[in-house]
Amino acid sequence: MATHDLIIRGGTIIDGSGGPAFEGDVAVSGGVITGIGKVNGKGIEEIDARGQIVTPGFVDLHTHYDGQAAWGEAISPSSLHGVTTVVMGNCGVGFAPCKPADHDRLIRLMEGVEDIPFPVLAEGLPWKWESFPDYLDFLSARRFDTDICAQLPHAALRVFVMGDRGANREDATPEDIAAMRALARDAMLAGAMGFSTSRTLNHRTSDGQPTPTLTASQAELTGIAMGLADAGRGVLQFVSDFNDPQKEAALLRGLVEASGRPLSVSLAQSDVAPEGWRLLLGAIEAAAADGLPMRAQVAPRPVGVLLGLDLTLNPFSAHGVYQEIAHLPLAERVTRLRDPAFRARLLADAPATDNPFARSMLRNFGKIFQLSDPVNYEPGPEHTLAALAAARGVSPEEVALDLMLERGGRGMLYLPFLNYAQGTLDPILEMMESPASLPGLSDGGAHVGMICDGSFTTTMLTHWVRDRARGRRLSVESIVNRQARLTAEWIGLWDRGLIAPGYRADLNVIDLANLKLHLPDVIRDLPAGGRRLMQRASGYTATILKGEITHRDGTPTGTRPGRLIRGATAAPANAMAAE
Numbered sequence: 001m002a003t004h005d006l007i008i009r010g011g012t013i014i015d016g017s018g019g020p021a022f023e024g025d026v027a028v029s030g031g032v033i034t035g036i037g038k039v040n041g042k043g044i045e046e047i048d049a050r051g052q053i054v055t056p057g058f059v060d061l062h063t064h065y066d067g068q069a070a071w072g073e074a075i076s077p078s079s080l081h082g083v084t085t086v087v088m089g090n091c092g093v094g095f096a097p098c099k100p101a102d103h104d105r106l107i108r109l110m111e112g113v114e115d116i117p118f119p120v121l122a123e124g125l126p127w128k129w130e131s132f133p134d135y136l137d138f139l140s141a142r143r144f145d146t147d148i149c150a151q152l153p154h155a156a157l158r159v160f161v162m163g164d165r166g167a168n169r170e171d172a173t174p175e176d177i178a179a180m181r182a183l184a185r186d187a188m189l190a191g192a193m194g195f196s197t198s199r200t201l202n203h204r205t206s207d208g209q210p211t212p213t214l215t216a217s218q219a220e221l222t223g224i225a226m227g228l229a230d231a232g233r234g235v236l237q238f239v240s241d242f243n244d245p246q247k248e249a250a251l252l253r254g255l256v257e258a259s260g261r262p263l264s265v266s267l268a269q270s271d272v273a274p275e276g277w278r279l280l281l282g283a284i285e286a287a288a289a290d291g292l293p294m295r296a297q298v299a300p301r302p303v304g305v306l307l308g309l310d311l312t313l314n315p316f317s318a319h320g321v322y323q324e325i326a327h328l329p330l331a332e333r334v335t336r337l338r339d340p341a342f343r344a345r346l347l348a349d350a351p352a353t354d355n356p357f358a359r360s361m362l363r364n365f366g367k368i369f370q371l372s373d374p375v376n377y378e379p380g381p382e383h384t385l386a387a388l389a390a391a392r393g394v395s396p397e398e399v400a401l402d403l404m405l406e407r408g409g410r411g412m413l414y415l416p417f418l419n420y421a422q423g424t425l426d427p428i429l430e431m432m433e434s435p436a437s438l439p440g441l442s443d444g445g446a447h448v449g450m451i452c453d454g455s456f457t458t459t460m461l462t463h464w465v466r467d468r469a470r471g472r473r474l475s476v477e478s479i480v481n482r483q484a485r486l487t488a489e490w491i492g493l494w495d496r497g498l499i500a501p502g503y504r505a506d507l508n509v510i511d512l513a514n515l516k517l518h519l520p521d522v523i524r525d526l527p528a529g530g531r532r533l534m535q536r537a538s539g540y541t542a543t544i545l546k547g548e549i550t551h552r553d554g555t556p557t558g559t560r561p562g563r564l565i566r567g568a569t570a571a572p573a574n575a576m577a578a579e
Contacts, residue, residue: 002042003041003042003043004027004028004034004035004039004041005029005043005044005045005547006027006028006043006044006045006046006047006505006547006549007025007026007027007041007042007043007046008026008028008046008047008049008507008509008542009039009046009047009048009049009050010023010024010025010048010049010050011023011024011026011052011054012049012053012054013026013054013499014053014054014055014477014480015056015499015500016056016480016481016484016485016498016499017481017485017498018477018481018485020477021053021477024036024038024039025037025038025039026039026054026507027039028043028505028507028544028547029547030547031504031546031547031548032501032502032503032505032547032572033499033500033503033504033505033507036500036501047509049509051513052509052510052511053508053510053512054507054508054509054510055082055499055507055508055510056480056485056488056497056503056506056507056508057082057083057084057085057484057496057504057507057544057545058081058082058084058085058457058484058487058508059083059085059086059087059483059484059491059493059497060078060083060085060086060087060440060442060444060487061087061297061438061439061440061490062087062090062266062297062440062441062442062443063075063078063086063087063443063445063446063454064088064090064091064093064114064116064443064444064445064446065086066088066093066094066150067095067110067116067120067124067125068445069088069139069142069144069148070095070126070138070139071124071125071126073142073143073144073145073560074145075144075148075444075562076145076454076534076556077444077454077455077535077536078146078442078444078445078454078457079145079543079550079556080455080536081454081455081457081458081537081540082457082458082510082540083146083444083454083457084146084147084506084508084543084544084545084550084562085148085506085565086146086149086444087148087149087151087193087491088148088150089150089151089153089192089193089196090151090237090443091196091197091203091237092153092154092196092197092198092203092239093106093109093113093114093155093156093198093203093211094106094110094150094151094152094155094156094196095110095135095153095156096129096130096132096156097129097130097131097135097156097157097160097183098130098160099130099160100127100130102159102160102163103127104122105159105205106155106156106159107121107122107125108205108207109205109206109211109212111205111206112203112204112207112208113198113203113204113205114443114445114446115312115448115451116446116448117448117449117526117530119527119528120448120526120527120530122528123527123528124526124527131186132152132157132183132190132192133190133191136150136190136192136564136566139564140563140566142564143560143562143563144563145545145551145559145562146545146550147506147546147562147563147564148562148564148565149193149491149493149564149565150192150193150564151192151193151194151235152183152187152192152194152195152196152234153196154195154197154213154216155198155211155212155213157180157183157184157195157224158172158180158212159212160183161176161179161180161183162176166212167209167212169214169216171220172216172217172220177223177224178223180224180227181223181224181230183227184224184227184228184231185228185230185231186231188227188228188231188234188567189231189233190566191564191565191567192567193234193235193491193565193567193568194228194234194235194236194237194491195227195228195234195236196236196238197216197237197239198211198213198214198238198239198240199214199238199239199240199241200214200240200241201214201241202241218251218254221255222254222255222258225258225259225261226258226259228261229258229259229260229261233492233568234261234567235262235263235264235490235492236255236256236259236261236263237263237265238264238265239265239266240266242276242280245276245280245283246279246283249279249280249283249284252265253283253294256292256293256294257292261293262293262294263293263294263295264294264296264297264438265280265284265297266297266440266441267280267281267284267298267431267437268298268299268303268418268419268441269420269421269427270418274422274427277431280296281296281431281434281436281437284436285434285435285436288435288436295438296431296434296438297437297438297439297441298428298431298432298437298439298441299418299419299428299439299441299442299453299456300428300432300460300463300464301377301419301428301453301456301459301463302377302416302417302418302419302425303416303417303418303419303441303451303453304377304414304415304416304417305414305451306371306412306414306415306451306452306520306533307362307368307404307412307413307414307415308404308410308412308413309333309334309404309405309409309410309411310330310522310531311412311449311450311533312449312450313358313362313449314362314400314413315362315363315365315368315397315400315413316346316349316397316400317358318351318358318359318362319346319349319351319352320349320352321342321346321349322346322349325337325342330408330409330410331408331409333409334405334408334409337401337405343401347397347398351363361415361417362415363396364415365385366384366385366386366387367384367415367416367420368384368400368413368415369385369413369414369415369416370383370388370403370411370412370413370414371414371519371520372519373518373519374517375518375519377425377463378424378425378463378468378470379414380423385399385403385413400413410521410522412519412520424471425468425470426471429471429472432464433474438486439457439460439482439483440487441453441456442455442456447533448526448530448531448532448533449531449532452520452533452534454535455517457483458517458537459517460479461476461510461512461515462516462517465479465512466512466513476512484496484497484498485498491568492567492569493565493568493569494568494571495569495571495572501574502572503571503572504546505544505546505547506544506545506546508542508543509540509542509544510539510540510541514539515537515538515539515540516537516539517535518535518537518538520534520535521534522534537554538553538554540554541553545559546562547561548561
């Protein structure tokens with residue numbers, strides 16, 4: 001009688017193909033799937049999956065674990081949400097290539113763009129590399145609870161080649177472009193998964209300077225894309241303001257036409273132009289229909305800032321009265337904020353800043369909600385702080401303060417700033433159902449004091465498959481297909497994303513009926529005592545990476561089979577993929 005390393009018994013298999021679910025067993029040996037259906041024999045370890053779903057491990061295309069992977073082994077929060085492969089180095093920011101004199105420059109850029117504090121990065125990064133291949137060698141020696149993929153970030157590449165000229169956004173010369181093309185080719189051949197860049201004013205250094213890549217010319221971008229073409233591998237990742245949507249969409253299409261390399265771009269609904277996303281998505285769909293490999297990366301819920309007394313921002317952050325106590329430990333601030341006299345002074349105060357975000361967005365109480373248990377990322381207008389204040393007969397400021405003082409001063413508010421212009425997720429539904437879109441934009445590992453979206457994969461299952469009450473839902477088969485197979489294949493990982501013989505045994509056993517997102521909380525486990533937001537979930541019975549159980553009932557087992565993946569991988573020769 002055959003013995004397997006692991007058998008998952010009696011689960012509802014969602015195999016990643018998009019086809020209908022079916023009941024069966026899954027056998028694993030040597031890190032790959034060896035049998036599906038009725039599996040005879042015994043497993044050295046067996047998991048009873050009756051009443052639960054079995055899925056491929058999820059692939060997160062858009063993360064910023066560049067720092068965390070350099071000092072830690074747990075790729076959390078993503079690894080707590082069924083993710084078994086992450087792609088980092090997005091938005092054009094990262095730490096290689098880098099000359100020693102530019103260490104602080106790249107840290108300030110990451111601090112400003114992705115809200116990872118300078119002291120955390122300065123203490124945590126060992127800087128045992130200069131070139132991008134050196135950086136991959138460093139990562140290859142490390143072990144993780146997910147597989148990781150690294151992209152070549154444009155800002156680091158530009159500064160490496162051009163120095164101050166690159167940081168100051170001067171035009172690249174033909175010689176600069178030739179050098180960047182060669183380095184891009186070498187990075188892809190060494191195992192980079194792709195190249196990323198940013199063309200948005202939202203991305204700035206911590207001292208307020210725009211990202212070095214903001215105004216890079218078409219010639220520069222084409223030159224780098226041709227470096228990927230020279231290597232015959234790698235994907236392109238873009239984020240842009242799309243101030244001239246037609247011109248920018250034509251630029252992106254031109255890069256794909258010239259290089260033949262796949263390109264994805266961030267897509268979201270903005271309050272300023274709530275229907276503007278349709279033009280960009282239409283352009284991407286048209287390109288895809290013409291056979292060009294172009295996709296929009298979309299988020300499954302609003303992109304929103306979390307506000308609180310223990311977080312980076314709260315509605316009173318710019319108030320002079322609040323600044324009197326901002327330096328105090330949380331417990332002391334809570335005591336002061338509960339003092340009637342201090343409270344009255346604070347509520348009578350106004351923001352002492354010209355910053356439009358602090359003056360208006362942080363006080364836009366008609367768009368701010370309480371983040372409460374159970375977590376709801378599609379709240380109705382009756383749940384805004386403005387509505388709650390009207391119902392209670394008090395000011396929105398009083399409601400904000402009272403809610404943040406809950407849970408010992410750890411109450412959180414939620415300010416959606418993208419994908420919620422009309423107070424509904426119906427636009428996201430349209431984006432997600434497009435054949436030219438992919439799930440992404442979790443930013444796992446970044447925005448450690450403001451955003452906690454590494455849990456996107458759980459939202460895909462809880463909200464879109466099971467719980468949505470304010471509109472249409474999606475099938476579990478389609479969600480798993482998009483979050484596993486389509487994302488894996490997009491970046492060239494053809495050995496995973498499907499439950500089929502010969503494929504990687506990256507798997508989840510999920511109690512879908514009881515899957516639950518918990519409220520985010522603040523932990524302090526970063527270098528230099530830095531804090532970060534962490535969001536956990538219950539209902540993940542097991543997450544399995546390369547045949548080894550990395551998480552059981554939401555708790556890490558300590559197993560670290562994850563490695564750096566160097567470039568694309570082929571589908572198994574003996575695979576009989578379910579179609």
